[in-house]
Amino acid sequence: KAGVTQTPRYLIKTRGQQVTLSCSPISGHRSVSWYQQTPGQGLQFLFEYFSETQRNKGNFPGRFSGRQFSNSRSEMNVSTLELGDSALYLCASSLTTGGSNQPQHFGDGTRLSIL
């Protein structure tokens, strides 16, 4: 069974640009969550999508947005990039939403560097 696939693995952008990251969940998983990981802040929750609907949203500015398609694949977009957006962006999928004992399965992440 294929795991969570994130593309691209690495991205280099400059300030002011925008970027789109992609995540393909494990087959059959309907929930996709996005996290930002930095050395200073650790893992911070961005948002969760379930059945094409945003279910939860973290405390990030509106420059960060996402969507989910009918096949459960998800994209996140960051507009007007800032130096502080440099981070590892992780996607995780699970069968369902709403907590419980369903573990989340993570991709290897997209390393975004802003110059």
Place this chain on the structure above:
Amino acid sequence: GNSVTQMEGPVTLSEEAFLTINCTYTATGYPSLFWYVQYPGEGLQLLLKATKADDKGSNKGFEATYRKETTSFHLEKGSVQVSDSAVYFCALSIVGGSQGNLIFGKGTKLSVKP
């Protein structure tokens, strides 16, 4: 609110030493608890989980017991190997909100020397 506190790292051990990484939590209700591991350049992998009080999760020689009375979920391994060098995250599950469905600790970096 909901939170997870892990011991500060880094932790440096010699091969075959005993490992304990402390984790305590604050939560409303009865969350499930998880340990994830992150190897360099990779995402997080689920290491083990426990869904109710007194449950013991185990995998690859690692163990953790869900202690409701002390709100703890400490990770232990009897004999670490160099290949165990990684960052370990304790996490609890909640039902949604601005923190998402999983609340993570800040991670503990483990380095095992031969």
